[in-house]
Amino acid sequence: MSEDNELSYSAAIQEASTSISRFPLIPVKGIPLMSLIAINFDAISAFCPDSSDLLIATYPKAGTTWTQEIVDLLLHNGDAVACRRAPTLLRSPFLEIWSPPRIPSGLELLNKMAPPRIIKTHLPIQLVPTGFWENKCKTIYVARNAKDNMVSYYHFDRMNLTQPEPGPWEGYIHKFMRGELSWGSWYDHVKGYWEEREKRNILYIFYEDMKENPRREVERIMRYLDLSLSDDVIGRIVELTSFKAMKENPMANYTFIPKNVFDQSISDFMRKGEVGDWKNHFTLEQSAEFDEDYEKQMKQVNIPFRTEI
Ligand code: A3P
Numbered sequence: 001m002s003e004d005n006e007l008s009y010s011a012a013i014q015e016a017s018t019s020i021s022r023f024p025l026i027p028v029k030g031i032p033l034m035s036l037i038a039i040n041f042d043a044i045s046a047f048c049p050d051s052s053d054l055l056i057a058t059y060p061k062a063g064t065t066w067t068q069e070i071v072d073l074l075l076h077n078g079d080a081v082a083c084r085r086a087p088t089l090l091r092s093p094f095l096e097i098w099s100p101p102r103i104p105s106g107l108e109l110l111n112k113m114a115p116p117r118i119i120k121t122h123l124p125i126q127l128v129p130t131g132f133w134e135n136k137c138k139t140i141y142v143a144r145n146a147k148d149n150m151v152s153y154y155h156f157d158r159m160n161l162t163q164p165e166p167g168p169w170e171g172y173i174h175k176f177m178r179g180e181l182s183w184g185s186w187y188d189h190v191k192g193y194w195e196e197r198e199k200r201n202i203l204y205i206f207y208e209d210m211k212e213n214p215r216r217e218v219e220r221i222m223r224y225l226d227l228s229l230s231d232d233v234i235g236r237i238v239e240l241t242s243f244k245a246m247k248e249n250p251m252a253n254y255t256f257i258p259k260n261v262f263d264q265s266i267s268d269f270m271r272k273g274e275v276g277d278w279k280n281h282f283t284l285e286q287s288a289e290f291d292e293d294y295e296k297q298m299k300q301v302n303i304p305f306r307t308e309i
Helices: 003-019 035-039 041-045 064-075 106-111 146-159 169-178 186-196 207-212 214-224 231-240 243-248 284-297
Strands: 025-028 031-034 054-058 118-121 138-143 202-206
Touching: 025 035, 031 035, 035 041, 041 106, 054 064, 064 118, 064 138, 064 207, 064 214, 064 231, 064 243, 138 186, 138 207, 138 214, 146 169, 146 186, 146 284, 169 284, 186 202, 202 207, 202 214, 207 214, 214 231, 231 243
Parallel strands: 054 118, 054 138, 138 202
Antiparallel strands: 025 031
């Protein structure tokens, strides 16, 4: 991606500011998606990846950007300069994102890139274009505990002026529990990929594990990608992908997106990066109600989520 392309992408968003708004959600096969994604869903479904492409799938706010950065660095042998060639969004396009005219969609960006590409999606597994499975693309799924994931999503919805208004926190909890946020139910999302992980060779990793022992998880991803990097390079990747380093990295912290889309004066994209921040948001009563519902929604599976480390 040249500097010109980068500038033109950013400028396109600025210019299109009048057509950017908090898009309503429209269900696609029962999953609420931002209207432009829903309207263009046939084209998104028809996307056919190359077998060398890698998919990074997450429920929104589970650690997508962090994983994208780790993977890009692994594929570039820890070369920090190479990984500052462009913002995350242009290095690793967002499959289903669809914006107003003049701002390239995820598909347009992908179609201009040669494989192997690092492709981001928030689609639940049943909506992922079938070409990914037919071509046996590697897939990394990152999951984050429901409470921290929801807190992060709440603050993101405050600052991302293309997402529906989050409204008050109390009501947001219920929308999350009912699966009414963009990209649908967190519960179904994490279960869908979990149940298919062995059959479809999905590497299923946890945000909490990445926080607890980033080196171990970087090495896990490295092995999945069939790479073998030196200890020094792995150490460098761990440093370059720390919360602090990424918060300061203009190619990873989304400051590239203009304020009319991501208003980081409301909440930073790189907000806290912690496990357990939910304790600063949930009252005891809210937590008990959430836990009771969680037991019901997750009773068929035993996914080892941790709400503290
Ligand atoms: P918080 O809002 O809890 O801070 P996504 O990339 O899927 O949108 O996820 C964003 C969340 O991941 C945010 O969580 C962000 O701060 C956190 N994050 C991003 N990079 C991180 C890193 N290097 N280490 C820890 N957390 C990170």
